[in-house]
Amino acid sequence: MNRAIKKVAILGSGIMGSRIACHFANIGVEVLLLDIVPKELDDTEKAKGLTLEDKAVRNRIVNSAFQNTLKSKPASLYDSKKASLVTLGNFEDDMSKISEYDWIMEVVVERLDIKKIVFEQVEKYRKPGTLITSNTSGIPIHFMAEGRSEDFKKHFCGTHFFNPPRYLRLLEIIPTKETDQEVIDFLMNYGDLFLGKETVLCKDTPAFIANRIGIYAIMSGMHAVEKIGLTVGEVDKLTGPIIGRAKSATFRTMDVVGLDTTVNVANGLYQGLPNDESREAFKLPKIVQELYDRKWWGDKTKQGYFKKTVDENGKKEILELNLKTFEYGSRTKGHFDAIGQVKDIENVKERIPILVNSDGKAGEFYRTTFYDMFKYCSMRIPEIADELYRIDHAVAAGFAWEIGPFATWDVLGVKQTAEKMEAAGMKPADWVGEMIAAGHESFYKFENGKKLYYDIPSKSYKVIPGTEGLVILDAFKENNIVYQNPGCTLYDVGDGILNLEFHSKMNALGAEIIEGINASISKAEESYRGLVIGNEGQNFSAGANLAMLFMYAGDQDFDEINMMIGHFQNTMMRARYSSIPVVVATSGMALGGGCELSLHSDHIQAHTETYMGLVEVGVGLIPGGGGTKEMTLRTSDAYRAGDPELNVLQENFMTIATAKVATSAYEARDLGFIRKSDDFTLNRARLLADAKNKAIELAEAGYTQPAQRTDIKVQGKSGLAMFEAGVAGMRFGNYISDHDMKIAQKISWVMNGGDLSAPTLVSEQYLLDLEREAFLSLTGEPKTLERIHSILFKGKPLRN
Structure with a gap:
């Protein structure tokens, strides 16, 4: 069946x-979002004289829920304009409309009868x-399919999204024995x-x-925490990004999700798995049961493992629960020698063996929880x-x-870990x-460039x-490395395409990566058809x-700074004006x-969760x-x-001057x-393959090395005057500091082409020289150094 999804209910x-x-x-996709009709009026509706028959009342629940979602952070939409694709209604008045929809998804309360x-x-x-x-x-x-028609059963299955659906990548497809194979195949491909x-x-x-598995890992971890005697802060330090997990780690995640949710799932598993050999792990330890009984369920009840408070001076503070006394106190940061040993190791696969084999409470906790999870x-x-x-x-x-x-x-070694597990009483x-x-x-x-499983x-x-x-870059590490230095690796990923991967901390662009970009372009120009610059990490x-x-x-x-910035600029320009296509x-x-670097590529293949911005103002630079x-x-x-040119110029000036960061690829556009x-x-997993295919497409379309531009229109004095007045007004209103004002003036100087008497056409190199001079002058400002120092040594932006 040739199935297409145009409308979803x-x-x-x-x-x-x-x-x-x-x-x-x-x-x-067009969406019809429905919910129940309220049974009684609320106070606002009564004051307005509305009745239960008014549409605003009948759609109150769905309207309120959807508006709350649109206001929530992080945003559920890539672009706020896409909200127009969602039509709201209720079960009584609008259920008949589902006959026009290609996919109907039920997302009501977790009760089988309902x-x-x-x-x-x-x-x-x-x-x-x-x-x-x-x-x-x-x-x-x-259970849900019982009593339904044959056609319903053939086209019915579970589709389990994880919250928030935009950001968490999992979609579980759960068919029944009656589900048609065509439906299963379609949903797997569509997802x-x-x-x-x-x-999955x-x-x-x-x-x-x-x-x-996830709830088991959490509950097993809770039992280990109680046994070893760790604090909330220590556990979150051990179970967060240091081992490649979410920043919210364990206890913060439980507060955000809601302890009641975790407990309900754990209790359900305990009751529903009488033959599970590890069933007892789903029993609630005291550090979970006590909070559940007190209804300290996290953010939804204003307190859980953490609690936000305001002291007598109005200062906000986040307190942490003492797991022995169940009283709140100052947060514990969790200092472990093992974490100190791996703090400079960027690759999580290199960190984990050191952490698991370390001495002290950290190593004991990792071995206990990892081995138990492996066994399960x-x-x-x-x-x-x-x-x-x-x-x-x-x-x-x-x-x-x-x-x-x-x-x-x-990563830990299957054979040696299995031996240690058995010795610890956790035989797999x-x-x-x-x-x-x-x-x-x-x-x-x-x-051969493929990932295989046992x-x-x-x-x-x-x-x-x-x-x-x-x-999959790991698949090319053994035989396909063309070039590497401590900051990056260049792979031959087949079909005449190279892929440059960064592996510095946060993939920051230092001297080694700049060297790697130049070397990669040279090698691609010598013997290949194109270059992709991308990686499999969380951030580009x-x-x-x-x-x-x-x-x-x-x-x-x-x-030295002048030479360094000149080299950086030249590298960006080389990416733009190479003889082969460069895809980022x-x-x-x-x-x-x-x-x-992205701006200077021939093509950007952007994962939709791309957060792009020119943020140099935050460190006192342009x-x-x-x-x-x-x-x-x-x-x-x-x-x-006929367009008001200064309006376009002002928009792009403000994008740089306010260090705007796009919250999606759509907003970046x-x-x-x-x-x-x-x-x-x-799909993040497909990003590098899509980029590679684009590089091939550009090469096969007869890619020609472009010529540098000399026709860039700048406004000169007229633009400078406009920005001077605007920036001065913002300073007068105390919206910006003196240093912010100075940086904004530098940006204006470059974007207007300097003090030209009239709008003029200039070259890229002319603008690059202005840009470099402005950047260089700001590096001599004490307040710029203060901003850079704050980022480097405190991890916090400073607005001085």
Whole structure:
């Protein structure tokens, strides 16, 4: 069947329903969002003299829920304008409209009886062949299908999004025995290509895959915390980014999600898994039970493991719960020697072995929790999944882990870890021992640019389905490295395309990466068709490395700074004017120098979660790697006959002067960082492959090395006068400081082409020289050094 999704009906407008509706709107799908009709008027409606028959009243619940979602942070929409794709209504007046929709998704309260009532209504209006799914986190899918028609059952399954749906990458697909295979295949493909999700096929077992393993890991960790005697702050230090997990770590995550939610899932698993060999881990330890009984459920009850307070002076403070006394006190930061040993190691796969094998409480905690999790995962095959990679994909995508359980076990060494687990009384499933005995000592391996997993039934390695067309850089590390230095690695990823990967801290652009960019372009020009600059990390690049600049500026070595900035500019221009296409693949932060490199590429292949901006003002500088020049060039290109040119110039000036950062690739396009000719990728896993294919496309289209521009229109004195007046007004109103004013004037000077008597056409090099001079002058300002010092040594921006 040639199925297309143009319109989706979401039944239930709570937090999940509204956010799922937003994500479908993100990809351009029309959405009908419905909810129940209120049974009585609220005080506001009574005061207005409204009745229960008024439409505003009948849609009050859905209207309120959707508006709350639109106001929530982080935003559920890539672009606020996409809210217009969502039509609101209620079950009584608008349910008949679902006959016009291609996919009907139920997202009502987690009660089987209520879901069945909704499905009864759906059957009255649903067109045969229409997809019908339930977004549930735990109710068995086959229970919901009981009593429904044959056509309903064939087209019905579970589709479990994780909250927030825009940001968490997991979508679990849970079919029943009656679900048609065509429906399963369609949803797996649609989730991957259109919704941008790590789409994992699950069995209809309690809590499916991600929550089964994730909640077990949380509860097992809680028991370990109680046994070892760690504090809330210590645990969050040990279980956050240091091991590739979310910044909210353990206790902060529980507060955000709601302790009641975690407890309800854990209790449900304990009751629903009488034959689980590790069932007792789902029993609530005192440090969970006590808070649950007191209804200290986190943010929703204003206190949980953390509590926000305001002292008598009005100063806000976040207090931390003492897990022994259950009283609140000052936060504990958690100082461990093991963390000190790995603080300068950027790669999480290199950090984990050091942490797990360390002495003291940190090592004990890691060994206890990791070994128990490994054991539990091994015992769940084939109960919850037939293939181990499904567990890794689900847990990593659903709980924002950089690497899943089996991949983590690989990092530690499967054989030696299994031996340590057995010695600790946590023997893994028999199939692990059989795998090791057969000479297979890893769950994953790479061959010929492909990632393979160990297939238990066949006792052999197979390519992970769906990854055949992906670019996975680890798969090229053994035989395909063309060039490398401590800051970056260049791979031959096939088809005449090179891929440059950064691996400095936060992928900051330092001397080694600048050297690597130049070397990569040279090698690509010699023997290849194109170059992709991108990586598989969370961020493309957080900007230029400020440490060297700070040292030179402190020594007032301005000749060295001038040379350094000139080299940076030349490198950006080389990316723009090479003889081969340069494609940049952005994801996460693309700030400062990372943004400037993107601006100078032939093409940006942007993951939709790209946060791009020229943020140099925050450290007392202007964009000095061609960013100010490039935004001036783009301003000139945006001028049209009869347009008020100064308005376009003012918009781009304010983008730089206020250090605006786009919160999505769509917003980056609105701000002028991403061109209309650039492309977006929804699924992060496909980003490098899409970038590679674009480089091939540009090469095969007959790519020609462009010539440097000499036709950039600048406004001269007329533009300077306008910005001088505007900046002075902002300073007079105390909206900006004297130093902010000075930086803004420098930006204006460059973007207007200096003190020219009339609008004039200038070259790129002319603007680059102005930009470099302005940047250089600001490095001699004490207040700029204060700002850089604050970022480098305190990790905080300073507005002085």
